[in-house]
Amino acid sequence: MRRRHLPILAALAACSASNAPRTAWAQPAWPSRPIRIIVTFPPGGSSDIVARVLAEALSARLPQRVLVENKPGAGGTLGAAYVASQPADGLTLMLSNTAPIVTSPPIYASIPYDPVTSFTHIAYLGATPLVVVVNPRLVPATDLAGLVAWIKAQRVPPGYGSSGAGSVAHIFGEAFTKRTGAELTHVPYRGSAPMQADLLGGAIPLSFDTLPQNVENIRAGRLRAIAITAPARQEMAPEVPTTAEGGYPGLVAENWLGLAAPAGLPAAIAARLHTETLAALETPLMTARILEHGIAVRPMSQADFTSFVAEEVRVVGGAVRALGLTAQ
Incomplete structure (x- = not known):
């Protein structure tokens, strides 16, 4: 009986072996569909402008188009909540910034996401x-x-x-x-x-x-x-003094911009997006547009960006809580 079954087992083994490469081949390469970057504010602001230039640069580097979609409201928290609820497949991203991650959560009740752990923080873009x-x-x-x-x-x-x-x-x-x-x-x-x-x-x-x-x-x-509201005068408006020059040192503020995705994004996709985003920042298109809009680019590793976000939430978010503000 055992001998009679040997040809069948051999055939099954051969069939399994021949199917293995086909199963691996059938796995869709990322990205399999167009990617969306969600902007948490209306069109026309710094986040929207940067997102659209970044989308154009990434579209030239990835096998799928990168589109921009605006989901404004509640200090950016509506768009952030939407992104946090999406599948972690690298097809829905967020142009993150200080508001929905750091300053808005302390003043809105029942924010349905954690600004640090509900996202994969991919790349820091710069600040203005x-x-x-x-x-x-x-x-x-x-x-x-x-x-x-x-x-x-x-x-x-x-x-x-x-x-x-x-x-x-x-x-x-x-x-x-x-x-x-x-x-x-x-x-x-x-x-x-x-x-x-x-x-x-x-x-x-x-x-x-x-x-x-x-x-x-x-x-x-x-x-x-x-x-x-910067420590030093800005190249795009050198005639405008700083708040320190106006007699109020320490009264500074900036809006930083980054790229994020829902928590649980596969490490390989996060690494690819980080690499492609940093490369996009160095293209003539993005360099010119970002400088034109007064954004100081400060590339950092993904790990450093994640730590930066956590520290911003702890320090700046804590200062916002101390102000005792609530959104009406």
Whole structure:
């Protein structure tokens, strides 16, 4: 009986051996479909601009197209929650930044994700400072001291615009109020574009916003830059003094940008995305566009970026909690 079964076993073994390569061959190569980068703010802001340039550069390096999709709301937390809930297959990514990862979670109730552990933090892209900017038709001040004096002279606390509750601009605005004693009212918007439209139209007298979004209007005289929230003056607006030069050292803020995916992303895909993203940052297209928008590129390893995020959440997020802010 055993001898009779030998040819059958041999045939089965041969069949299994011949099928093994075909099974491996049938595994789809990554990426098998177009990749989406979710931007947690509306079109037109720094995150959106960087995401679209990055998508273009990555599309040229990967076998599938990389598309951008905007999912704004609640200080970036709606888009972040969406990404955290997606399969960890490397096909849904997030243009992460300070707001949904660091500054928004402490002020919103029931955030359905952990900013550190709910994501695979893939690559750090860079950072950009904020600019204190006013409508010159409404605010006569030309420097930080003059702005503080003007605010204190108003009967009703003036409104300042930000790109949303929990944004870096919102947190900086609250820190500005506490540091200077100049009382302001926060006016949150769904992104920089609608906020800037109201600032230009005179609905609000001032805002705290990323520098690149305001440079054109500053140069045209439609807006007046009062101070940069960076330790040093910026190449794209060298005439604008820092907050330290304006008499408030330590009153600094920046919005960092990165690339993330849902937690559990396979290490091989994370490594490939990290490598391709760093390579994309060095292409002439991205170099020119990023410098054009005042973003300081600081490449770091994936492990360092993950540690950076955890430290930002601990230190900056802790400082936000200490302010006792809540989103309305």
